[in-house]
Amino acid sequence: MTLTNLHxxxxxxxxxxxxxxxISSEQLVEACLAQIRAxxxxxxxxxxxxxxxxxxxxxxxxxxxxxxxxIGPLHGVPVAIKDIFDTADMPTEYGSPIHVGRTPSRDATAxxxxxxxxxxIMGKAVTTEFAFLSPGKTRNPHNPAHTPGGxxxxxxxxxxxxxxxxxxxxxxxxxxxxxxxYCGVIGFKPTHGLISRHRVSPLSRTLDHVGLFARTIHDIAxxxxxxxxxxxxxxxxxxxARIPFSTILAEEPPLAPMFAFLKTPMWQRADEETKEGxxxxxxxxGAQVEEVELFPSAQEAWQWHQTIMxxxxxxxxxxxxQNSRALLSEQLRAQIERGLDVRAVDYQRALKQIAPMHDSFxxxxxxxxxxxxxxxxxxxxxxxxxxxxxxxFCTLWTLCGMxxxxxxxxxxxxxxxxGVQLVGPRGGDARLLRTARWLATKMVES
Amino acid sequence: MTLTNLHxxxxxxxxxxxxxxxISSEQLVEACLAQIRAxxxxxxxxxxxxxxxxxxxxxxxxxxxxxxxxIGPLHGVPVAIKDIFDTADMPTEYGSPIHVGRTPSRDATAxxxxxxxxxxIMGKAVTTEFAFLSPGKTRNPHNPAHTPGGxxxxxxxxxxxxxxxxxxxxxxxxxxxxxxxYCGVIGFKPTHGLISRHRVSPLSRTLDHVGLFARTIHDIAxxxxxxxxxxxxxxxxxxxARIPFSTILAEEPPLAPMFAFLKTPMWQRADEETKEGxxxxxxxxGAQVEEVELFPSAQEAWQWHQTIMxxxxxxxxxxxxQNSRALLSEQLRAQIERGLDVRAVDYQRALKQIAPMHDSFxxxxxxxxxxxxxxxxxxxxxxxxxxxxxxxFCTLWTLCGMxxxxxxxxxxxxxxxxGVQLVGPRGGDARLLRTARWLATKMVES
Numbered sequence: 001m002t003l004t005n006l007h008x009x010x011x012x013x014x015x016x017x018x019x020x021x022x023i024s025s026e027q028l029v030e031a032c033l034a035q036i037r038a039x040x041x042x043x044x045x046x047x048x049x050x051x052x053x054x055x056x057x058x059x060x061x062x063x064x065x066x067x068x069x070x071i072g073p074l075h076g077v078p079v080a081i082k083d084i085f086d087t088a089d090m091p092t093e094y095g096s097p098i099h100v101g102r103t104p105s106r107d108a109t110a111x112x113x114x115x116x117x118x119x120x121i122m123g124k125a126v127t128t129e130f131a132f133l134s135p136g137k138t139r140n141p142h143n144p145a146h147t148p149g150g151x152x153x154x155x156x157x158x159x160x161x162x163x164x165x166x167x168x169x170x171x172x173x174x175x176x177x178x179x180x181x182y183c184g185v186i187g188f189k190p191t192h193g194l195i196s197r198h199r200v201s202p203l204s205r206t207l208d209h210v211g212l213f214a215r216t217i218h219d220i221a222x223x224x225x226x227x228x229x230x231x232x233x234x235x236x237x238x239x240x241a242r243i244p245f246s247t248i249l250a251e252e253p254p255l256a257p258m259f260a261f262l263k264t265p266m267w268q269r270a271d272e273e274t275k276e277g278x279x280x281x282x283x284x285x286g287a288q289v290e291e292v293e294l295f296p297s298a299q300e301a302w303q304w305h306q307t308i309m310x311x312x313x314x315x316x317x318x319x320x321x322q323n324s325r326a327l328l329s330e331q332l333r334a335q336i337e338r339g340l341d342v343r344a345v346d347y348q349r350a351l352k353q354i355a356p357m358h359d360s361f362x363x364x365x366x367x368x369x370x371x372x373x374x375x376x377x378x379x380x381x382x383x384x385x386x387x388x389x390x391x392x393f394c395t396l397w398t399l400c401g402m403x404x405x406x407x408x409x410x411x412x413x414x415x416x417x418x419g420v421q422l423v424g425p426r427g428g429d430a431r432l433l434r435t436a437r438w439l440a441t442k443m444v445e446s
Numbered sequence: 447m448t449l450t451n452l453h454x455x456x457x458x459x460x461x462x463x464x465x466x467x468x469i470s471s472e473q474l475v476e477a478c479l480a481q482i483r484a485x486x487x488x489x490x491x492x493x494x495x496x497x498x499x500x501x502x503x504x505x506x507x508x509x510x511x512x513x514x515x516x517i518g519p520l521h522g523v524p525v526a527i528k529d530i531f532d533t534a535d536m537p538t539e540y541g542s543p544i545h546v547g548r549t550p551s552r553d554a555t556a557x558x559x560x561x562x563x564x565x566x567i568m569g570k571a572v573t574t575e576f577a578f579l580s581p582g583k584t585r586n587p588h589n590p591a592h593t594p595g596g597x598x599x600x601x602x603x604x605x606x607x608x609x610x611x612x613x614x615x616x617x618x619x620x621x622x623x624x625x626x627x628y629c630g631v632i633g634f635k636p637t638h639g640l641i642s643r644h645r646v647s648p649l650s651r652t653l654d655h656v657g658l659f660a661r662t663i664h665d666i667a668x669x670x671x672x673x674x675x676x677x678x679x680x681x682x683x684x685x686x687a688r689i690p691f692s693t694i695l696a697e698e699p700p701l702a703p704m705f706a707f708l709k710t711p712m713w714q715r716a717d718e719e720t721k722e723g724x725x726x727x728x729x730x731x732g733a734q735v736e737e738v739e740l741f742p743s744a745q746e747a748w749q750w751h752q753t754i755m756x757x758x759x760x761x762x763x764x765x766x767x768q769n770s771r772a773l774l775s776e777q778l779r780a781q782i783e784r785g786l787d788v789r790a791v792d793y794q795r796a797l798k799q800i801a802p803m804h805d806s807f808x809x810x811x812x813x814x815x816x817x818x819x820x821x822x823x824x825x826x827x828x829x830x831x832x833x834x835x836x837x838x839f840c841t842l843w844t845l846c847g848m849x850x851x852x853x854x855x856x857x858x859x860x861x862x863x864x865g866v867q868l869v870g871p872r873g874g875d876a877r878l879l880r881t882a883r884w885l886a887t888k889m890v891e892s
Binding site: 235310311312314315318339340341342343344345346347348349352355 | 681756757758760761764785786787788789790791792793794795798801
C-alpha cells in the first residue's frame with residue numbers, strides 16, 4: 001500500500017498500522033483530507049471541516065504514541081460526526097438556520113467516548129434539518145443527481161466516498177439504515193439505549209438511536225465497542241457489562257444461521273429491482289431462509305411510530321416553535337402542528353404497544369431464526385435532492401428498539417447500491433453482526 | 447400478656463413469640479378475629495374477610511413450624527391487603543361495582559412476597575373506588591362520624607383498631623399518608639419503584655406507589671424488608687441489593703438529625719390545631735430544625751401532578767369508560783373526561799419536571815438536612831363520610847417519588863390523631879425510618 005491510498009483503509013487496518021508504527025495518524029488524516037479535496041466538491045458531506053485542526057489532532061496523537069503512552073482502540077483514526085452531536089471544539093448547528101454559529105462548550109457523550117478511544121474528530125457531517133426530513137446539501141457519491149438518503153446524509157456519504165473510514169449518525173425512523181443503503185456502506189443501529197444520546201439534538205426519546213457507519217462489519221464492531229456505555233445523563237442507557245463485539249464477531253456461528261424473510265406490509269412499496277434482488281438472495285440461502293408473515297398485532301406499528309414521533313417532536317421543539325417558527329422548514333412545522341394535537345391517551349396507548357410487540361418478535365426468534373431478512377429501503381437511492389427517500393422499511397424495528405444492520409449486497413441496473421437489512425432481538429447486537437458477517441461471506445462466495 | 451390481648455402485639459413481637467413457640471399463629475389470628483368481631487361493626491374495614499380461611503392459613507403455618515421447617519420473617523402474622531391487590535384465593539373487586547365477584551387467579555407480586563415471608567393473608571381491606579376519591583364504607587376508628595381518609599381506608603382503620611398489626615395499601619396522591627394520619631397509625635410510602643405494583647389496579651404508572659401501615663416503626667421496617675424487590679413485571683422496579691431496613695433502623699444516627707420544616711404553599715389550608723402542633727414540635731426540636739422555603743420551581747408541582755394523573759388515569763380506564771361508564775362514580779367520570787383532553791405535549795412537559803425538581807430536593811438534603819418535616823394533612827380527620835379528605839400535603843412528595851412517613855405524634859382537642867410527616871430523598875428510605883424513630887423517641891421523652 002502506498003501512502004496515496006491510505007484513505008481506503010478500514011479503521012481496523014489503520015489503527016493496527018498506526019499502532020505498529022507503519023503509518024502515522026497524520027499521514028492517514030492527510031490522505032483522507034486529500035480525498036476530500038478530490039471528491040467533496042460533488043458530494044458536500046461536511047457541515048464543518050477544518051483540515052488544519054484535524055491534522056493538529058493527528059499530530060498530537062502521533063506525539064502521544066511516540067512517548068510510549070498507552071493508546072486507544074481508535075488511536076489516530078478519523079471519524080465523521082453528524083452535526084447533531086455536540087462537539088466542544090467545533091460548531092454544532094443541527095442543519096438549521098436557527099443554530100448557525102452555535103458552539104457548544106461540551107462534547108456529546110458519544111463524541112467524548114470516541115476521543116477517549118483516540119479517534120481524530122474529523123469534522124461535522126451534514127444532517128438534514130434537526131435530523132428530520134428537510135435535506136441538507138449532500139449528494140449521493142454514486143451519482144450526485146440522487147439523494148444520499150437522510151437524515152445522516154453526510155455520515156453515510158463521507159464513509160462511502162472514502163473520506164473517513166468511520167462515522168456516527170442517528171436514527172429515529174430510518175436515518176442510519178436508509179442513507180447507508182443508498183450510499184452503499186454498512187449502517188448499524190444498535191438496540192435502543194445501548195449508546196448514549198446525551199448532548200445530541202433530540203427528536204424523540206423513545207425512538208432516537210445513535211447509528212454507526214463503516215465499510216466493514218469489523219469496523220462496525222470496533223466502533224460499537226467504544227460507544228456502548230451506561231450514561232446517567234441518558235435515562236434509557238443501563239448499567240451493563242461491556243459487549244465484546246469484536247470477539248463475538250470473530251466466532252463462527254455454531255450452526256449456519258436461519259433467516260426469517262419478512263416482507264412487512266411495506267413490501268408493496270419495493271421496486272422490481274429490490275424484489276428481484278431479494279428473490280435471488282432467498283434462492284441462494286436455500287434451506288437457511290423461510291418466508292414469515294408479520295403477526296397481525298404489528299400491522300399498525302407504523303401508525304404507533306407516527307403518534308409517538310409526532311407527540312415527542314412537538315414537545316422537543318417547543319422553544320423553536322415559540323421563538324423561531326419562521327426559520328423551521330415547512331415539513332417540520334407541519335410535523336409540530338400535528339404533534340401539538342396528539343392526545344396524551346393516544347400517545348400512552350402507542351407507547352404501550354412496544355413491549356408486547358417486541359415480545360412477539362422474541363418468540364419468532366426463539367422459534368428458530370437468527371435474524372430477520374428484509375429490505376433496507378424500497379429501492380436504490382431515488383433521483384433528486386428534494387427528498388431523502390422513504391424510511392418505511394426501518395420504522396418497525398426502530399419503534400421496537402431492535403438492532404438493525406444494512407449490508408450493500410445488491411445493485412440496481414444503473415449501478416446504485418441496494419441495501420439488505422438484517423434485524424435481531426433487543427440485546428442481540430453482537431450476534432447480529434456475526435450473522436451479518438456470515439451472510440456477507442456467503443453472498444460473496446456464491 | 448394474656449391470650450385475650452394478642453391482637454395488640456406488634457408484628458415484630460408476634461413473630462418472635464410464634465417463632466419461640468410461646469403463642470401459635472392460630473391464637474394470634476383468633477385474637478385478631480375476636481377484635482374484628484368486637485369492633486368492626488362500627489368501622490367496616492373489610493371488603494372481604496373469611497375468618498375460617500384465615501384460621502386455616504394460620505394452622506397450616508403452625509403445622510409447618512411444628513415440623514421444623516424454616517419459617518419466614520412474618521411467619522404466622524396476619525396482614526390486611528387493600529382490595530386493589532390481586533389475591534389468588536380471595537375476591538379482588540377494586541371497590542367498584544364493575545368488578546363485583548372478580549376472582550383473579552394469581553397474586554399481586556407484593557401479596558406473593560408476603561406469603562413467601564410466612565404472613566397470613568387476613569382479608570381484603572376496603573378501598574375507595576379504584577383507589578380514587580369515591581369513599582368506601584369504612585369509618586374512622588377514633589370517631590365513626592369522621593372519615594378514615596382514603597384511598598387505603600380499610601388498611602389504615604384495621605391497623606388502627608388492632609384488627610391486624612400490618613397492612614398494605616397504595617398512594618398516588620396521598621392515599622397512604624392521609625388515612626394513616628387520620629387513623630393515628632404509622633404510614634410509609636417508600637421511594638417510587640422500590641415495591642412492585644404488578645397485578646395492582648393502576649391509576650398512574652408515574653405516581654402509583656405501594657404503601658405500608660403498622661403501629662410501630664420497627665414493624666414498618668420488617669414489612670418493607672419483605673416487599674422491596676425487583677420485579678420484571680413492574681418496569682419501574684430495578685435490580686438492586688436488598689435494603690437492611692431493620693439493621694439501619696436499629697442504628698443510632700451519627701449526629702442528632704437536622705429537620706427542614708417546609709410548609710409548602712399548602713400551609714394556608716392547615717387548620718389552627720395543626721399549625722399550633724407544628725409550632726410546638728419546632729420549639730421542642732430547637733436547633734435541630736430550620737424553616738425552609740420551597741424553591742420557586744416546585745410551586746407548580748400540584749398542577750404537574752394533576753396533569754400526569756389526569757392523562758394516566760384516562761388511559762388506564764379506557765375499558766371501563768367504553769364499557770361500563772354508568773357504573774363509574776361521578777368523580778371518576780369527571781377525572782377521565784378531563785384526562786381525555788390532556789395533550790401529549792403537556793403530559794410530557796409535566797413528566798419532564800420531576801427529575802430536576804427532585805435534584806433540587808437532593809441539594810436541599812445535601813446542604814444539611816436529614817428529613818423534611820411537614821404536616822401529613824391539613825387537619826385531623828374531617829367530619830363526614832362523603833369525602834376522604836385532602837391529599838394536598840402529600841402530592842409533592844408522591845410526584846417526586848420520595849419516601850414519606852407519617853407518625854401519630856399530635857392530637858386534636860377532640861382527641862383525633864394528627865400526623866407528622868417526614869420526607870427523605872429517593873433511595874433514603876431506611877435512613878428516613880431511622881430519623882423517624884429518633885423524632886418519635888424525642889417527642890415521647892419531651
